[in-house]
Amino acid sequence: MPLIGAHVDSSGGLHLSFERAKAMGAEAIQVHPTPPGFWGSPKLDDTRISTFKEAAAKHGKPPFYFHAVYLINLAGDDPTMRQRSESTLTGYLKAADELGVNGVIFHTGSHKGAGFDVRLPSILEHIRKVLERAAPKSARLLIENNAGLGGCVGARFEEIARMLDGLHDPRVGVCFDTCHAFASGYDERTPADVTKTVDELDRVVGLKHVDVIHCNDSVTGLASNRDRHANIGEGQIGEGGFRALLHEPRLARLPFILEVPGAGDGPDAAQVATLRRLASS
Numbered sequence: 001m002p003l004i005g006a007h008v009d010s011s012g013g014l015h016l017s018f019e020r021a022k023a024m025g026a027e028a029i030q031v032h033p034t035p036p037g038f039w040g041s042p043k044l045d046d047t048r049i050s051t052f053k054e055a056a057a058k059h060g061k062p063p064f065y066f067h068a069v070y071l072i073n074l075a076g077d078d079p080t081m082r083q084r085s086e087s088t089l090t091g092y093l094k095a096a097d098e099l100g101v102n103g104v105i106f107h108t109g110s111h112k113g114a115g116f117d118v119r120l121p122s123i124l125e126h127i128r129k130v131l132e133r134a135a136p137k138s139a140r141l142l143i144e145n146n147a148g149l150g151g152c153v154g155a156r157f158e159e160i161a162r163m164l165d166g167l168h169d170p171r172v173g174v175c176f177d178t179c180h181a182f183a184s185g186y187d188e189r190t191p192a193d194v195t196k197t198v199d200e201l202d203r204v205v206g207l208k209h210v211d212v213i214h215c216n217d218s219v220t221g222l223a224s225n226r227d228r229h230a231n232i233g234e235g236q237i238g239e240g241g242f243r244a245l246l247h248e249p250r251l252a253r254l255p256f257i258l259e260v261p262g263a264g265d266g267p268d269a270a271q272v273a274t275l276r277r278l279a280s281s
C-alpha cells in the first residue's frame with residue numbers, strides 16, 4: 001500500500017505541520033511554506049532549522065514536500081517575471097535542502113500562446129540556473145504536470161519528457177497530479193484506463209523520474225483542461241479510478257498526497273480515511 005499523505009497547514013511554523021498531519025492520519029506531508037499567492041521564499045535561521053529537524057525526527061521523518069508559490073512562471077516572455085521566478089524557486093530549493101525536505105514541487109508556468117518549442121530553451125536555462133544557485137545536496141526539484149489551460153507547460157507527458165531530457169539532471173524529477181492528468185485527457189476512471197495512463201507515463205516520461213503523486217479527483221471532465229480539484233470519489237474520476245491507482249503496483253512506492261477541498265479547509269481525516277479504505281479494498 002502506498003503512503004497516504006496530505007497538503008497540511010503550516011501556519012505558525014513549519015514544524016507544526018507534523019502534528020497536524022498526524023492528527024488527520026497523513027503519512028506524507030506537503031506544505032506551502034510561504035503564502036502561495038505572494039512572491040517570497042522561506043526565511044530560515046538556525047533555530048527554525050533545528051526546530052524543524054527535531055520535529056521531523058520525532059515523527060519518523062515522513063516524506064515532506066514544499067509546494068512553491070503559484071506565481072512562478074519560467075515559460076513566459078517577460079524576463080523580469082522569469083528572473084523573479086528563478087530567484088523564488090532558488091530560495092525554495094535552498095530552504096528545502098537546508099531543512100532536509102525531500103523536494104520542491106512547482107508549476108513551470110504558461111508560454112501564453114508563444115508555444116512550448118519556442119520557450120523551451122529559456123525554461124531549461126532558468127531551471128539550470130536554479131540548480132546552480134541553490135546547489136542542493138539532497139532536495140529535489142519536481143516539475144508538476146499541468147491541466148493545460150492557457151498555454152500552461154507540462155500538460156502533455158511529452159513536454160515533461162522534453163524538459164527532463166533537456167536538463168539531464170538527476171536532481172530533477174516529476175510530481176504526477178491525477179486531476180491535472182485527467183483534465184489533460186489521460187483517463188483514469190477504470191482499472192484499464194489507469195493501466196493505459198501509467199503505461200504512457202512510463203513510456204514517455206519514465207516512472208523512475210516520478211517522485212510523488214498529487215491525489216485529487218476532478219470536478220470537470222476528461223480533457224476539460226480545467227484545474228478544479230474534487231474530493232476523492234466526488235469528482236469525474238471516481239472511487240473506482242482511485243482504487244485502481246492505489247492498487248497499481250508501479251505506483252506503490254510513491255506517496256499519494258491529497259490536495260482536495262475536504263469540508264472546505266483542505267484535506268482532512270475523512271479524505272485520508274477514504275484513500276486508505278480504497279487502498280485496502
Ligand SMILES: [Zn+2]
Binds near residue numbers: 177214259
Ligand atoms: Zn497538484
Ligand SMILES: [Zn+2]
Binds near residue numbers: 179180227228229
Ligand atoms: Zn491543481
